Amino acid sequence: MNFRSIFPLMLLAMQSALPGRDAGARMRLGDEALAAGLWEMAALHFDECLAENSLKPEEKSGVAIRLAEAWIRDGKPAEALALLGESFVSSHPEAPFWKGQALAGLGRFGEALDVLAPLLQDRASPFPSEAAFTVTNLQLALGKPESAMETLDFLASKADAALAAKARLHQVEILLDARKTAKARKIMPDAAAFATADRSLAALLEAQLLLAEGRPADAASVFQSLIDQLQGQSLERHHLAAVGLADTFLARKNPDAASAFLLAFIQANPDSPCLDALFQRLLDAMPASPAVSDPILAKLTEWITPPEFPATGLLVAADSAAGAWPMPGATGELIVHALFTRALGLQRMATPEAAAEARQMLTRLRLSFPEHPLAGRALFESARKALATGEDARAFSMLESLRESSAALRGEAAFLEAKRAFSKGDKARAASLFEEAARSLAENEAKTARFNAAILQLVKTDGNPGPQDPALAADLMLERALSQEDPAAKRAAIEEFLIQHTEHPRVPEARLAAAEAALASGPEVDLSFARAQLETLAAEPEKSATLNPSRLALVRLRIDDLSQQPAAAIATARQILEQFPAEPAAAEAALVLGRNLFQSSSYNEARMVLEKLAASDSDPARAEAAWLLAARSAALIPASQSQQEALALFEKVIALNRPLASIAMLEKARLMIDMNRLMEAAAFLRQWLDSLEKNDPLYLPAGFLLGEAIYGQGGTHPESLTEALAVYDRLLASEPAQPGARHRLQYLRGRTLEQIPDAKDPSRKREREAFIAYYSVLETETPPEEWHYFELCGFRALALLEKAGRWPAAIACARKIASFNGPRAEEAASRANQLQLKHMIWED
Template identity: 30%
Template structure:
């Protein structure tokens, strides 16, 4: 981590002196600014600007509001004021705009803003702006330019010391340690802050000379007198001490200093950076102790608690304690701390959930990462993960535009992102959008590899869709790119086409597979070849089940992480079943479906084969699942309506919401058992809820269905609570928060009754949603009452409710509640 550049402005603010008696409203609004209380000035100036003012007063009030916001530590709001055209030539306003940009670390924008003020002959803050320009240049790594700007300030009596300190810092960074030492000794420092900064720079010189113990001694003196140390210098000193111990191979000694600072400054603005530096020390230690981090996670002080959770999770991941890290990162989702630095924590959670194939949970964590830190690389990586998770979940229409946005926002990722977007459009047969992205790739000569890969993908997708032109496209790829690394994949695709012809060409498929195996196959090509080999053995005229079993078993051994695993395991189970090896068939069915086969084994095998196929990414797998489900329906057995519900779920995944609703209606109108009826009713409501994003009237229709499900006589608690929770969410989407609150509370009220069947998952979701709505409305007493009910049921989230209950009571002095 780089040490943050030091920047102290000697800005001479515009002060308005006026006694209370006879002061104008504008003077009253400005007085807190001159008194050093910018927060009050912000409130007064905002109120004043709602009134009708003379143009000159209006501009002055706007300018001073910008300054007050910047000085109050609210740079984002300050920049919103800075866009006012009337402030373009208002030099004080432009200076404070630059200050706001600097506070946000937007140095490339701050530097020209400072330079403009510094170059203006009539600007009252020229020297201040010049110093700011130099600090911006330093932050951008333009040290020679920074020196050029600082040297004239040495001739200014007010700025001589500050400029010299800045020059010395730059000389140290450039390696001129002797010159920096000589310059620092050339001036008498009257201000305590300047003396402390000089001591800091002496410590840096010792550090760069490799005298680590001496550097640590000098720097430690600064921490002994914190009252005389400006905050940026204090943080820079902590970092310098940490660097001293890192470079001196004594990280265990350095972490004590940072831990002590965190212990006594639990809400410091620089806490995220201090934690990050502490983590560097922990990484360098042979046996780091997480005791302090663990203790802070048990305390209620924010943002220290949230940051401790994040860095404890990092430490646990390094130690191989994945489940413990997941728990900490998941708990962090409920933190009130909303720091950009926690965006990386949410991204790490998203990455772990993605690895567990929990697509929706990974997407939710990725979205949280983007909200917390949208402008950094974390935001870009999170967007990519969200797109890929949607892709893997079969939601290609959602993934494609996200990939396109990544390509637009992050040039470094543009090539791969455009490729993925084009692939998504191709697979859902959006030809115009595919062509658009393909042209963008083709226009860049550096992307020839992507272009050839996309041509191969086009042929493979056409093959998966059963299009007649697929074989021609694949043969053209083989002819035009004989040395392409993915040549074997084209041969495998041709083999698949031969196999899937109306009258399967088994000999042609085997010949193409042989070509694939001789073409230096990639792991993906070898996987698909081994997969097809199973089906070729299964389709042989004189079928030998032992060959099917051998091929399927070998596939599972050689490709344990394949997306085809479920289908292969089902084929293995079917082969055992056809050979009447029921013991092995049962084992495979249990592995596949986690359910023992019974007298209706065939129906269940088909049903769970379909369920397994649905987990695969490819459109062909979904088609296969639909075919299997259709066979289940035709059997007219116990699973008929369950199969129809699964077909509806597939149509939803394919974005065919109207088709899904039609299937659910068929289930609801026929003789399905209550469980299938409830599944269909809830599924239809869920589809309408999803469609509410484009037509809000669908939320009302969904609400009616959820209500119908919740009021069904004898409905199990799982369905009743789920319906109540989802109804509440639909009401929230309809901007009817009072009704949503009432609905959530009804779930809580009914679920807490001792004579009722208990169900905790949806019960807690509804209860916490009710509490969150009350907290949003600042109705703390009611929120406490809800958390008390949640804590009383002794379920899985009772401790979470108790923690939040205690926190609210302490924060809002509600111990009598």
């Protein structure tokens, strides 16, 4: 642990309260903001109050102190120091303390020490112990640990036993950081000396001290007690004990015990704040050359959920480019760390298969979690491996991005044309074409065509009685059912036919059609009903002999597909392609085969199947879908040549100018970005975005990608960050209707602002504006409709507050996040408790 915090910790742990009576509404607003840790707002209100002429001298002095405090906490120590130098405030009892803080904030640590050190002996000082802890941290920041130890000795000499013990704990921590184990042991206080709030920290330091002394068994006992006792310690401290326990196993040369414990602990705590450390210990426990059956690698595979895709249909259009890529079925830190750790473990195995899978793991991590910190590490590992295999150009590119017809068909043609004419309402032409089809098609198909013609002739008679022949009437009833366009209505009509005509020779045909209808009812597909129809047909093979076997096989394929059984769907699709290569079912089977191979990560085979289908299929919608899936497959093959070919395949879809063209444009841009062809992607997206109206549903997804492409150039072209911010501002100005879009934009704006230097002080980033962007999404009284970016903003705002050491504000922010009862509410509440315990922020 490291206490070298430049900004004084105890200062930021103090509660702010304005002494004396209320000075009006502005004073109350400033007070509330200061108590919540919102320094920006507090300074605004106090400054306004200070400008009033009605304040009494003591009130004015008190307001000035609070304003100085707000400015110091807001990172404006120069303004605070100037104010504290004014005659009307310099004599205030708190002025020296805050002057020391202002000097420290300016980096004038020596001067700050000169101001604060005398306060340790000044009995009239309002904050002697706080000043002492501040001095300690300043001394550590100046690289004077011995002086810091002396200051803590001063606190340790106080009559307040709890304060003295706390000071000793700080000394122990400093000594452990310096690897001075014997000295740390000598000054470690007895357990009874600690205040309740410090006991868990003391126990953790005791365990770490035992481990450093070479007593891993004794340390393990203490670590285990901390793991068993949750109450009275923070979540992070509890999990650090787990990390320590794993270290004791490793210290005792027992990697099997370490891995078994770590796997069980991570399984029980998938959202641990210490996942980085826990997974690092997993790597430490893994053999240098793990076997394929290694338990760590096996468990990591369990934690890596497979991508999820729609089971049927051509493609599901996404409203963003990210939605068009395979994404994990469940997101979370666990999946990210499991992907990364398994990749590193696989790299230890000297087999081409393991190397290929490791590369795939790292690629998936970067594609699925581009904003996670491990995405950059994954790219680094990919670059490292590329260097090791001699792919220098590729490696350097990645590292740079880290830095910155016939007579025989005449009847079928007529039949299809008839169906199209009927669908358009031209029933007379449809009837004529069905008769033409009947003259050309084989006997069974001709009968169907004649009955369709009879139906249409019946329709054209405007309700005149139909044929008196009962058999023909039954046939017409079935044909009416079969002509229904709505699948649910078709199934209901067929079921009515089956009830009334149980012995009709066309019952098998009806059952097959009913099964097809049950599978075509969108999200309400009835797999059980469809299976039951096939089972009934299979039980009466002599009656079902007239059915088209390819059609039966296609229904079985749809059931396998909709049941999300990829292995079964692949096998059935292959069977159809082998047995019925010239049948219409073959094309649909090829699409299902290609999609399931894609979903099974067999990208190369999927691409071959889909490209062959797309180049030969006469159905433009299916061909378009096949081209797009082929392009996706090529994009996911971890080879630069394949990804280059994927761009050409996406261009084929775009050139078709059909419904999926926009998805192809999004995915082409996505791929260019992932290939680090950022300038090309940005140029492509700028032109496209400029052609779209603000209310176009593609405006936001295209804009998001444009912002990403420009933002990605920020490493080598810092001015790109300002342009990316302008894109996000442009999108925000379009007033997106979806709350989630606004949340996402504020998150992206904040992330970008965090990288842009402040115009007034280029050495600082625009984190103040970033915080405002993040926190603005929390300023609502009702739970949001979208949680992901809402909570990302909240936790990023929380992170900035923690980074600045603004502990009361961080606790308030965490509680604000938790108050919405979202997916991460428990995490936020736990974080608030952790901060409160760790930084001694108690409520009255």
